[in-house]
Amino acid sequence: MNGATPLNRWLELSRDYGVMPGPRGAMRAHLFGTYIKRIITKKGLRIAGLQFQSKELQQVRRTSGKTPIVGRVNNHDLGSASVWTEEGWIEVP
Known part of the structure; x- marks a missing residue:
């Protein structure tokens, strides 16, 4: 504690x-x-350059219209994207 380095305290x-473990x-x-919009x-x-599509995403489109949505994509795994909706995050393959 007293005089300990951050590494020693972490250990x-x-x-x-x-x-x-991390998420x-x-x-x-x-x-x-x-972050994407x-x-x-x-x-x-x-x-x-990839299209992400799902039934849930199209339901969001019907309510959001031409309003940009907020999403996130993992640069190391482009298998899906995350989109923020009124109910929370959805995963779009």
Whole structure:
């Protein structure tokens, strides 16, 4: 404690209390993904030249119209995108 470096304190506390693992999968993209703002079209959501589409996304399009939506995408896994809706985050394949 007194005079301990941050590394030594981290090692001591992690040994005594453990460390929770970080988020995985969709939750990781929701929290740490690259922020995007796009308009949903009939073809879906275009990010990095890829189209992301789902029934839930089209329901959001019907309510949002031409208003841009907020989303996030994991740059290391472009298998899906996360879109913020009134009910919370949805994952769009």
